[in-house]
Amino acid sequence: MKFSVSLTMERFSPDVPMTKVKNDLLELAQIADEGGFETIWTAEHHTLECTISPNPFQTLVWLAQHTKNIRLGTSTLVAPYWSPIRLAGEAALCDHLTDGRLEFGIARGSYQYEFDRMAGGMPQQEGVAYLKEIVPAVKKLWTGDYAHDGHYWKFPITAAVPKPVQNPHPPIWVAARDPGTFDWAIANGANIMSTPLSMPAAEIAVLGEKFAKAVSDHPEVPRPRFMMQRRTCVYDNPEDWKIAVQHSIDYGRAFENLMQNLGGVKDGFPEAVPFEAVKGKENYNPENIRKNLLFGTPDEVIEKLLDYEAAGVDQYCLGLTFNLPFELRKRTLELFIRDIIPFFAAREKERDRAMAGA
Incomplete structure (x- = not known):
């Protein structure tokens, strides 16, 4: 199992200068690059200070100038906000400007507010429905001249300019939780990114079963990769779980606002909805959050990650965008680099040796 990190500029108060927000993101990205993380993922969102990323391609091109090896992914582009021609061209140019490090992640979108x-x-x-129309169109535009006569978009024969560096194109990832999206994505040659949200650990296996079924239903397609993301915080002091949990609760209530349009947004800052209005109140119980999310000391986190490995996850993504204090985000990366990535790398080597000797 490999490891990636989701990093997006965020601020929850106008008192925090954008210069600090930008510099914090860059420092975390460089730590991840130097520490052996596989990918940095960054989101697309609009009009919201809690996720400042109106065009993730810009962020990735900037990070490419300050990193060396780490791959750079969109997690995720929002299909209905794009036209196929513009998306194919901007993604291909990003692939060039990052020297072929682009990972192309796309989804249907989430926040009703947006x-x-x-x-x-x-x-x-x-x-x-937009997702299912735009992905095949973009793939065809990357190959050469193509005319499209679809439900949402129509255009005469044209081609993406430029063409991507990677051949035949950057790896495509589709965000999925329901079985139909798993099946469609894998049938179309895409990798899967998913999340158990704040649900108990059993949800990890449920998502793994959906992935396994979709893979078995499409033997004609090479096995894709499977990434799972969850809010993550690793700490030296066991008592720091209270900090991580409180930030998760506060962020979750703002998230509920955007999903359900239950509260106001002033100057880009969403209000946290009252606890009485949230869905799945058991997911806001502090002990449940501590248990369900990837919060813990290195040993506790390793134990939790074994569930992801058992579910067939190829890449675990650290969700660090939930207003966690900067030093705790930084320490989370440092502890992954020191204790957790080496543990799973050793397990992989041991399995490889065992298979070679079988």
Whole structure:
């Protein structure tokens, strides 16, 4: 199992200068690059200070100038906000400007608050139809001249300019939780990114079973990769779990606002909805959060990560964008580099030796 990290500029108060936000992101990205993480993922969101990333390609090109080896991914582009021609061209140019390090992650979109402003108020659940039309179109544009006559987009014969560096194109990742999206993504040659959200550990195995079934249903397709992301915090002092849990609770209530349009957003800062209005109140119980999310000392986190490994996860992604204090985000990366990545690298070597001797 490899490891990646989700990093997006974020601030929760106008008192925090953007210069600090930008510099904090860069420092974390460089630590991840030097420490052996496989990929940095960054989101697409609009009008929201808690995720400042109106065009993730810009962020990735900037990070490429300050890192050496780590791959750079969009997690995720929002399909209904793009046209196929623009998306194919911008992604391919990003691939060039990052020297072929782009990982192309795309999804239907999540926040209804954003859809009301970016997609004419359409229900965000309808974004999956845009996803299923735009991904095949982009792939064809990357290969050469192509005309499209679809439900959402129509254009005469054209090609993406430039073409990607990677052949035949950057790896494609699709965000999925429901079985239909797993099946469609794998049938179309995409890798899977998923999340158990704040649910108990049993959800990890449920998602793993959905992935395994979709893979078995498409033997004609080479096995794709499977990434899973969860809010993550690793600490030296066991009592620091209270810090991580409180930040997760506060962030979750702002997230509920954006998903359900239950509260206000002033100057880009979403209000946290009252606890009485949140869905899945058991997911806000401090002990449940401590148990379910990837919070813990290195030994505790390793134990939790074995569930992901058992579910067939190829890449675990550290979700660090939930207003966690900078020093704790930095320490999380340092402890992964020191204790956790080497543990799983050793397990992989041992399995390789065992298979070679079989």
